[in-house]
Amino acid sequence: MLPPAGGFLPPLHLLKNQGEVSAFLNRLPCSKQIFAGSATEALFHTLTYLREEHGVERLFCSAYTCPDIVAAARRACVSVTLCDCDPETLEMLPPDKEPSTGSVVLFSNLYGRSERRSGWSEYLSRLDLWVVDDRCQTVTNRSSSFRELSPREILLLSFGRGKGLCGIGGGCAIGEALSAEAMTTNSTRSRWLFDFIRASIYSLLESPWLYALPASCPGLGIGETHYQKDFALSQISTLQLRTAAKLAAEESGVREQNISRWMKALAGLQISFPASQQVEGLTRLPIFVSSERREHLLPKLRRLGVTASYPATLVQLCGADVSSGSFPGATHVSETLLTLPIHGGVKESDIEQAAIIFRSALL
Numbered sequence: 033m034l035p036p037a038g039g040f041l042p043p044l045h046l047l048k049n050q051g052e053v054s055a056f057l058n059r060l061p062c063s064k065q066i067f068a069g070s071a072t073e074a075l076f077h078t079l080t081y082l083r084e085e086h087g088v089e090r091l092f093c094s095a096y097t098c099p100d101i102v103a104a105a106r107r108a109c110v111s112v113t114l115c116d117c118d119p120e121t122l123e124m125l126p127p128d129k130e131p132s133t134g135s136v137v138l139f140s141n142l143y144g145r146s147e148r149r150s151g152w153s154e155y156l157s158r159l160d161l162w163v164v165d166d167r168c169q170t171v172t173n174r175s176s177s178f179r180e181l182s183p184r185e186i187l188l189l190s191f192g193r194g195k196g197l198c199g200i201g202g203g204c205a206i207g208e209a210l211s212a213e214a215m216t217t218n219s220t221r222s223r224w225l226f227d228f229i230r231a232s233i234y235s236l237l238e239s240p241w242l243y244a245l246p247a248s249c250p251g252l253g254i255g256e257t258h259y260q261k262d263f264a265l266s267q268i269s270t271l272q273l274r275t276a277a278k279l280a281a282e283e284s285g286v287r288e289q290n291i292s293r294w295m296k297a298l299a300g301l302q303i304s305f306p307a308s309q310q311v312e313g314l315t316r317l318p319i320f321v322s323s324e325r326r327e328h329l330l331p332k333l334r335r336l337g338v339t340a341s342y343p344a345t346l347v348q349l350c351g352a353d354v355s356s357g358s359f360p361g362a363t364h365v366s367e368t369l370l371t372l373p374i375h376g377g378v379k380e381s382d383i384e385q386a387a388i389i390f391r392s393a394l395l
Contacts, residue, residue: 056277060189061181064210067273069266071190071203072100075164076265078186078205079108082136082162085211090135091164094124095345095354095362097140099259101166102350106261110136112354114346119361120307122318126151131159138164138188143341143371144315145306162209164188168315181207191276202272257342259349290374290383291317297387301394316341316371321394323367329393330370336386337373342366 057065068074082088091105095114105112115127122142131137137156139147144167155161163185181187186207291311304320318341321329330340345362346354372386 056273060206061179061187062206062208064208065204065206066210067202067204067268069203069268069272070201070263071166071188072104072263073265074203074205075101075104075166075188076107078164078188078207078210079105079110079136081210083108083110086134086162088134088136088162090132091138092124092127092131092135093138093346094140095347095357095359096122096342096365097138097142097346098342099257099346099349100263101138101140102259102346102353103261103263106353107263112346112350114355114357114359114362116359116361117365119364121148122306122365123147123151125361126155131155131161133159134161135159136162136164138166140166141168143318144168144313145318146310146313148308160184162186164205183208186210191272202268202276204268257344257349259353261353286376287314287374288312290378293380293383294372294374297383298390301390303390303394314374317374318369318371320368321370325393326368326370329389332389333370333386336382336389337378338386339371340366341369341371 066074066077068077079088079091088110090111090113091101092113092115093101094117096117102112113127113131116125117123118125122145124139124147137152139149141147149156156163161184163182165181165185166188168190186205186209189204189206191202288311291314294317298319302321302325306318306320309318326340330338342349344366345359347356347359373382
């Protein structure tokens with residue numbers, strides 16, 4: 033078993049005879065790797081460490097991003113201040129009020145997009161801010177590369193594809209500033225049987241239309257975005273890491289191929305893509321349609337894996353646990369964005385069926 037959340041990964045020679053796992057870990061840019069049962073838990077441990085050891089009290093993040101970020105900050109007793117995002121690029125804009133020295137800024141890199149920090153460069157250099165670079169599930173794409181981290185930068189990774197109840201899970205935080213002694217550790221019982229069952233379900237539901245069957249059942253909340261204030265702390269299992277390594281090995285090139293298929297299938301329709309859209313490293317393909325057309329399309333496209341991702345801003349999802357304010361860019365994105373699946377479970381026939389639905393509404 034790998035260490036519990038908050039512990040350092042053992043030397044790679046302890047993972048001998050696991051070639052894929054070793055190659056997977058060798059891609060990571062730093063030897064200080066804090067593994068946990070999920071990226072949310074890894075972020076919680078990171079923020080707790082920064083608060084206790086460096087006096088960090090506030091985190092800045094986009095008003096359009098995953099509510100799990102707020103849950104991790106809330107549990108770590110770190111306040112959350114929201115920033116608006118550019119409605120064309122999805123990138124987080126600097127706040128109107130200058131951040132206090134030593135705060136944390138979290139860049140979400142939504143859907144695997146590399147978020148530019150040009151608007152933040154002056155603050156980052158002058159105010160000695162900490163940076164959490166949330167790279168979503170880009171680690172499961174072997175074509176992704178990770179640059180060298182600065183001394184006050186922490187990389188956050190999530191494994192698997194996060195499919196609700198059947199998601200594989202697992203995540204880690206990486207950075208030279210991290211200290212094993214400062215991290216809160218926890219020990220839990222082995223989850224081999226539990227993870228094996230989840231992995232089996234995950235494999236069965238890999239196809240979007242199969243996954244849509246339980247996702248359509250009311251009350252399960254599969255595939256939906258919710259703000260869950262409380263979450264259990266758990267340890268990562270070797271099975272989770274092996275699954276992430278397997279995905280990284282198998283999906284190299286598959287996502288880019290599916291992006292090309294989507295682009296060809298949707299050519300000529302009334303849709304747009306985020307500005308400066310890159311292909312390499314994407315975990316889903318984001319597109320914009322009008323809010324009216326999105327409401328018409330979503331019920332028909334969910335069975336094919338097309339979602340609205342985050343259907344509201346963090347102000348609406350998290351309420352009093354985040355700063356209040358008006359975020360027109362984030363609101364616009366939450367009302368007009370659709371994301372298309374590009375993982376290995378997506379077949380060409382799925383894309384063709386979705387294209388027929390898109391064309392009936394957008395031509």
